[in-house]
Amino acid sequence: MTEHELTITRAFDAPPELVYRAWTDPDQLASWLGPQESVASSVTTDPRPGGRWRACISSPDHRIERWMEGSYRELDPPVRLVAAGVGETLVTITLQGTGDKTEMTFHQAPFPDEVERDGHFDGWRSSFEDLALQLTRIRQEAR
Template sequence: MTQRDLTITRVFDAPRELVFRAWTEPERLASWLGPDKFAASGVTIDLRPGGAWRARIHSAEYDVERWMQGAYREISPPGRLVFTFSWDQPDDVVGETVVTITFTEVGDKTEMTFHQAPFPTEDERAGHQDGWSSTFEKLAHHLEEAR
């Protein structure tokens, strides 16, 4: 692991099957994807190795709209998910990264380890860390409501 890798580990008060579905069902993903003050829409998922995914996040408050996309590399329900991630915009400096998520049972909770790499700079990694950390707060709320 380098300073251009991002790893976030978080425990959710939900069974891992539910946490996995939150990442792989379009309507669930749309309900929490995006940092604070952002909403997601246009979520499409072709959940198979090589299948594409795409989503839009937008914020009226910040007057920002961004599309993200990628392809699935590995789908091992409910324990592991691997996919590529890139922003769909001409000025994107991050390029394609690979996201690997593992879901581990911890009693009746789930430990999620999120890893994304490589980032071109430490600043880009730090920006994604802030965004994902805020996004995972929304995921925690989604899982509370879904239980």
């Protein structure tokens, strides 16, 4: 990893199809996207090459909002997703399944500086904790 790139590898107790859907279904994405103590108050997705995505991450009282938007560059369900627009960066998600488990490699670049990169690291790490909880809920409800 160079100083202006971010790579996070995370294991989830869910098959790749569920993890992929959590990235592309707007309702699922809204349930986990954003750092803890925030709310994804609006999420839209059009998961196809050239399709657009848009999300608003808000403080719990909705006084502070941060809108983000971009486009999908590449989709290969349930293995790979590439999207542009997050702070002028490119996000690449690669999913490797083994039975009912998935290893996700998340890569985001370029960042203008280390401070920006580190801020995103903290936010994504928190989001992925919520994603793990969301995937557990989905699997329990399916039983």
